[in-house]
Amino acid sequence: MNLEFMQGALPLYASALLLTLRISLLGIVLSLVLGLLCSLVLYQRERERSRALWGLGKLVCVYIEFSRNTPLLIQLFFLYYALPKLGLMLSNEECAVIGLTFLGGGYMAESFRSGLEGVSRVQFELGLSIGLKPLQLVRFVIFPQALALAVPALGANCIFLIKETSVVSIVALPDLMSVAKELIGMYYNTLEALFLLVLCYLLLLVPVSFLLTLLERKLRYAEFGI
Amino acid sequence: MPNSGFEVLLSVNNLRRLAVGLGGTLEIALISVAIGLALGIFYGLLLTSKNRLVYGLCRLYLEAFRIVPVLVWLFLFFFGSAIVLGVNVEGFFVSVAVFSLWGCAEMGDLVRGTVTAIPLHQWQSAEALGLDKWQVLRFVIIPQALRKITPPAVNLVTRMVKTTPLVVFVGVTEVLRVGKQIIEFNMMKNPLASFWIYGFIFMVYFLICWPVSRFSKKLEERWAF
Structure with missing residues (x-):
């Protein structure tokens, strides 16, 4: 392996890693928000039979099915190449973040929903009977348990989303994949370029998966009383 | 609709070209599914091994394919x-090689989960009834395992179908590339072509994956214990 070459390539990889990190972070946070909102709509629809909520719930269901059943690559192509023709111009970084959020929102919604469903309905009645207001009930009883139940699935989604960012070079972002590809194309230092590529992804993903395992272990308390 | 650009899908043999492109991706997906799932069953049984070395090596393979993105493996x-x-x-x-290996890793983990989830007392009670080893497997263990594993395995198939568009990165002529060619050819007379072509590809993927994942969900509900 050519160490000198690798030293020269390091800054390129570092900035690409930062880009991947930034896009993943934004995408994860936004898809958590979107997923939570969607799951709350679906959850509320179960207990309150209003027409507006029913329509909104239907819309959420359609969105979830679309986001879960199409590849991110195709979503990005549509966002980046098709929407500008309709007059909606997005920068490439916006495209990547929106695409990731569109994809992640559906997955996060499902995870949140299964968490909420895991908290039994009796707890509602119990909470009300000891005099909690609905908001307090959600804040102190339902949500902590639902969140703890959902954490393993949410964590898996986070890893999944970080891995999915590997396709963003398709919207002309200089991410890790495109840096590696360029270096291979320009200098033929295939071995070094691939080595650094794998190293960067391991640096990114191993700590994240380790932290998520720790978090899961800390939140085991929710397994009581189901 | 005067010049909405929709005609681009129907004109010449564009639809057929897109279908051929899509067929290429699906071919890779289906071959890999067949190889990956078949190998995954054996690999999953290896994962339940009590031998430290065998387990360690199998685990390493699984984690490697779990942690590193599929696109990186393709590269x-x-x-x-x-x-x-x-x-x-x-x-x-x-x-085909990468998707088969990836499918095998994921399938193996599903098989491991299923096999270890069948409680020991099922073996013991079946033996107590006087069934021999082969009969226990044939009438007790395999039917339960099949029911448990089918919904997630079907889900894995949709995941593999959804991941195969990545082959565009390693120079396989597939539906996105064909779409690009059609769009570039129609650039001048039909500026909206890209909207229709990419919208069409998006919908096709949805229509392939959605029924399959619904089927998996239905199975899961029907076979819930």
Whole structure:
């Protein structure tokens, strides 16, 4: 392996890693928000039979099915190449973040929903009977348990989303994949370029998966009383 | 609709070309599904091994494919094959190899989960009834395992179908590339072509994956214990 070459390539990889990190972070946070909102709509629809909520719930269901059943690559192509023709111009970084959020929102919604469903309905009645207001009930009883139940699935989604960012070079972002590809194309230092590529992804993903395992272990308390 | 651009889908034989492109991706997906799932069953049984070394090696393989993105594996095999084998392997074969290995890893983990989830007392009670080992497997264990594993395995198939568009990165001519060619050809007279073509591809993927994942969900509900 050519160490000198690798030293020269390091800054390129570092900035690409930062880009991947930034896009993943934004995408994860936004898809958590979107997923939570969607799951709350679906959850509320179960207990309150209003027409507006029913329509909104239907819309959420359609969105979830679309986001879960199409590849991110195709979503990005549509966002980046098709929407500008309709007059909606997005920068490439916006495209990547929106695409990731569109994809992640559906997955996060499902995870949140299964968490909420895991908290039994009796707890509602119990909470009300000891005099909690609905908001307090959600804040102190339902949500902590639902969140703890959902954490393993949410964590898996986070890893999944970080891995999915590997396709963003398709919207002309200089991410890790495109840096590696360029270096291979320009200098033929295939071995070094691939080595650094794998190293960067391991640096990114191993700590994240380790932290998520720790978090899961800390939140085991929710397994009581189901 | 005057010049909405929709005609681009119907004109000449564009639809057929897109279908051929899509067929290429699906071919890779289906071959890899067949190889991956078949190998995954054996690999999953290896994962339940009590031998430390066997388990360790199997675990390493699983984690490697879990942690590193599939696209990186495609790059590793595509560019790495030239170094290791000294020849350029075609994108098609690289894709089949990577997706099969990935599918095998994921399937193996499902099999491991299913096998370990069947409680020991099922074996013991079946033996107590006087069934021999083969009968226990045939009438007690395998039927339960099949029911448990079918919904997630079907889900894995949709995941593999959804991941195969990545082959565009290793130079396989597939639906996105064909779409791009059609759009570039129609650039001047039909500026909205890209909207229709990419919208069409998006919908096709949805229509392939959605029924399959619904089927998996239905099975899961019907076979819930």
